Amino acid sequence: MADGRRYVGAAERRARLALRHRLTARARAGGPEDVADSLVALHGSDPATVYLAIGARLTDPASTVARTDRALYEDGSLVRMHGMRHTVFVFPTDLTAVVHASTGLTVAARERAMLLKSMAQAGAPDAVWLKEVEESALAALGRLGQATAAELAREEPRLREQFVYAAGKSYEGVHTVGTRLLKVLGVEGKVVRGRPLGSWTSSQFRWALAPAHPELDASVAQAELLRRWLRVCGPATEADLKWWTGWRVTEVRRALAAIGAREVVVDEGPAYVTEDDEEAVPEAAAEPWAALLPALDPTAMGWQQRDWYLAPELRDALFDRSGNVGPTVWWDGRVVGSWAQRPSGEVVWRLLEPVGREAEAAVEEAAATLRAWLDDTRVTPRFRTPLERELSGRP
Template sequence: MGGGQQPYVGVAERRTRLALRHRLAPAARGAYPEEVADALVALHGTDPATVYLAVGARLAERAKTVAETERALYTDRALVRMHGMRHTVFVFPTELTAVVHASTGLAVAARERASLVKDMAKAGAPDAAWLKEVEESTLGALARRGEATAAELAQDEPRLREQFAYAAGKSYAGVHTVSSRLLRVLGVEGKVVRGRPLGSWTSTQARWALAPEHPELDVAEAQTALLRRWLTACGPATESDLKWWTGWRVTEVRRALAAIGAQEVRLDEGTGYVVDGDTEPVTVPVEPWAALLPALDPTAMGWQLRDWFLAPDLRPALFDRSGNVGPTVWWDGRVVGGWAQRPDGEIAWRVLDGAGVGREAQSAIEAEAARLREWVGTTRVTPRFRTPLERELAR
């Protein structure tokens, strides 16, 4: 990965790559959700609305967003919503299912199952053999139904309704149902995925479906494949960025970097990495662009070190206490403010002090806000993780 003078990749070059590779510049927008997901590798799926808003911001014909995204997710199954990096729910291209499961899911799955068995044992609940019976019965019921809610599955397998105490004597003590914990375990094990929601595209209540069949891959090979895919879309990135995004140990990151023959480059924050042959500047001209991206957008959440597109003094207003980014306003490759939807449907936005944008930016942002309002229409979207500026603007 080393050897010789490292090429320098400056902020302007990184912003140009972001505009084109993340389909944010108008000329780079995609025609279908599959193109957007492929370009970004993963769409954050913890908040279901984020998936649609992130796709819509990057489609040439925004009006198609909901219908086309639902088609890709639930009809063609070209995209799948499942657990991935950092124990978080994402939407991935279906062909990445095996890669994500092997590279990031196996270790988490083992811990989740062990934790469930341990918690049930502490509560005096049935043992692991009983749990295995319930699991097999539940998967059989899901296969027959195609898609189902936890309540529907409990009609076929009543043992899913059984409850057990959790963390007795602790401040966070409570009661869990077998269904809530078991379906979560099956999700991280790659056996089930989120299905069609109950209600509209903003609904947080989803049905479950069997996961697409996929081969079991070698962990190291899967990590190499995922890192190559992500670095192609998001490079350059630092070792810290890669460790944070994947959730892997640093030794795993370094092994995968070596396996793909990643090239070192100089960044303002230190050493970064790109895939082999990706050190030359982008020559495609990019006109200044504006975008209104949703909370948890994969671009805003793509790197741990964000100074090259987000000034540190803007962060208190735009992030919650857990590090989740809220809705952001972008101008020409950097975050300049935030936005929210008010109860009457208006898209309110604000450029934060010190962002330093002119009339061209103001006009472009206003046009994007109007485009967003026209598309969203009567739907009301409230981020699952709310941030100070979003709460203020939403009043």
């Protein structure tokens, strides 16, 4: 451009996505840790998403479940914890301190204050009492290694105490101290999600003590998190950065300055890349590729401004009312349809755009690979979308 800023078109952005998100054949990962490190964060609100997102990017997807279980629950190289936008993610364990200091502290302070306010309004015990219960529960968790909320309540009965939330309001309800407190401890980085009670698709889980990590300065941690994410998802606009991190715009701008981010231009306007990432990526760097990505996949949810990979007219079919994306079919850097699993185990898909025979054959192959490694497992997304419901045949 005349002002010296480089223009990065949609085709180049799609090539970057293919390579850095490990979706093209030659960029596939060797293990779950490689995938998590490449993507920075895997959405973990729906447990199945983590495994499906990893499996779509491995050279050997048949090993997905065993290797991901080992990374999460035996080796401890991955951890499932609260992160950006008060959402549960799976991170590389060495990123725990960065996530906690960059995004968790502010949310944690707000969550604890809300809990204490709710308890006070209900006439429940005060902060001193709650601190005693917290310390006792953490000590019990240390003894048990991992435990469900019910198992912890047997060790510390005060976790069963109940109080009325929002008395007199239309949304009045009865809350349990344990449920609210464990949520607070999660965002404070004191506990993390442990092994599920059932299979890898189960939403019922145990709690575990969070891995020890150093306390970092918030601004330093924000700079590091943004640098890592921008290296994977750049160029990204300020709106993308603010949305993904959940930070204030002043924090985003401070972090951009701290890492020496370079400004480029995309179709949506000014955008940013890391200091060492200004060189153009040829469109031909990534061969054509197809992928079936799960609901809440970090690629589909990576940017707030998505027109360069997702046609606006497809959104009503692919997203729920809260903005959660469902399962998506990708061809060569664009979302072109959706997929679902039927009760029989069959993986079915539908294209919403014409893509040609080569693409259809590649999608069919990706669907067959997914069906093979799922085997007898049945997966229903936690957040249902219109097209996924229709394809699955399950209301």
